[in-house]
Amino acid sequence: MAVKSGETKRPMWLNVFGISCLILFGVATFLGLVTSPPDVNQGDLIRVMYAHVSVVWVGFVAVIMTAIFGMLFLWRSKAMDDVWAVASAEMALIYFALAIIGGMTYSKPTLGVFWDWDAKLTLTALEFALLVGYFIVRGLLDDPKQRARISAVVSIIVLASLPFNWMAAKWFRTLHPSKSFDMTSSGVKDTMAPIFRNILLFNVAVAALIFIYFLFERVRLGRLEVKAEALEDSIQPRSEVVRV
Amino acid sequence: MKKLIYGIAGVVILGIAGALIYKALNSSLVYFILPNEYAAHPDQYKNRRIRLGGLVEAGSVKYDDKNLQLAFEITDSIKTYPVTHVGAPPELFKEGTGIVVEGHFEGQTFKSDQLLIKHSEVYKPPVDGQPIDIKMLKDTLQ
Incomplete structure (x- = not known):
């Protein structure tokens, strides 16, 4: 478990990947703000949709990944599974927060209110609270396995x-509008004009790449954390937690 | 083997929890009622604050911009009720669009104090070469 010299440095490929993400983010923003035509009903407000929908979709993927690595940890107790789970959980929390902020920004001028307790918004608030709970629970527990x-x-x-x-x-x-892409019994429904759809999918792809960048970066740090914890334990064995 | 039993138990519990959440959300989180549902049990909603959802009936919108009095009809194509609302209509308010109004019934008229838009999932750019609505433009410039 020795830490090799140079191992603590961020690898070059990750730096290149991160800068590429930044450039692609600029392109996606340009497509959304400049290239995209306005919507026939919403006008320029449609531009908020690109940011809102892409963070929601990737946020959902982040939650799924957190749970998959959580289940893998429960199955085989590998420390790295927990590292991957935490990395995606942090991104899930951020993407959910962005989804709520973006959603409120979008909702006020289009639907008429910042927030209302309909089923979709209530569930999003619940999931956000649970993700916060995820980190509170982790903060409370010292034993890595139990945590x-x-x-x-x-x-x-x-x-x-x-x-x-x-x-x-x-x-x-x-109150939240229905999905524009949907699988129905009569095939795939797509009620979004192709120009909007293509720009949206580009934005989703960039949001996903940014997620992957931070995931890799966080896993890299997490791996070092695991090694540091092991090193500490090898020098001074962890004392038993006294339970009151 | 032990893990498998835990796994199956976990799936079963999650399934039950899911079914319960679905049932609870379905019955208690009825976000709005439709005009025909009100018409079926008007006594149930008597003197109660309700949310009524439907479409703005075509040709029914009257707006007095001096006194901010908005009047229109809400419909679910089975039952239609007149609605009055004090305040400027939201930007996306127009005939045929989905709306949710909050308020109460006074007789057969719904008095709304909050008007929300439930727009459709259709998004499309405006068509090129569409004639400009001169009247609307004049109204905007006044």
């Missing part, structure tokens, strides 16, 4: 609520 196990269970609970959020506008009556 990883309990937070994994929290992430699985968030995952269980995700399909309800995804399908909320279809299953319940919500």
Whole structure:
């Protein structure tokens, strides 16, 4: 478990990847703000949609990844599974926060209110609270195994609520608009003009790349943390926690 | 083997939890009611604050911009009710669009104090060469 010299440095390929993400983010923003035509009903407000929808979609993926690595940890207790889980959980929390902020920005001028407790928004608030809980739980527990196990269970609970959020506008009556792309019994529904759809998909792809960049960076740091913890333990064995 | 039992138990518990969440959300989180649902049980909603959802009936919108009096009809194509609202209509408010109004019934008229837009999932750019609405332009410039 020795830390080799140079191992603490961020590798070159990750730097290049990060800078590429930044450039692509600029392109995606240009496409959304300049290239995209206005919407026939919403006008320029449609531009908020690109930011809002892309962070939501990637946020959902981040939650799914957190739960998958949580389940892997429960299955085989590998420290690195927990590292991957935390890395994606941090991104899930940030993307959910961005989704809520962007959603409120978008909602006020189009729907008329910043926030309302419809099924979709309520579930999003619940999931955000659970993600915050995930980190509170981790902060409270010192034993790495126990910390990883309990937070994994929290992430699985968030995952269980995700399909309800995804399908909320279809299953319940919500203020939030329905999905423009949808699988229906009569095939794929797509009610978004191709120019909007293409720019949206580009924005989603860039949001995903930014997620991947921070995921790799956080896993790199997490791996060092695991090694540092092991080193500390080898010098001075962890004292038993006294329970009152 | 032990892990498998835990795994199956976990899936079963999550399934039950999911079904319960679905049921709870479905029954208690009825975000709005439709005009025909109100018409079926008007007594149930008597003197109660409700959210009514539907479409703005075409040709029914009257707006008095001096006194900010908005009047229109809300419909679910089964039942239609007149709505009055004090305040300027939101930007996306127009005939045929989905709306949710909050307020209460006075007789057969719905008095709204909050008007929310539930727009459709159709997004498209404006068509090129569409004639400019001169009247609207004049109204805007006044």
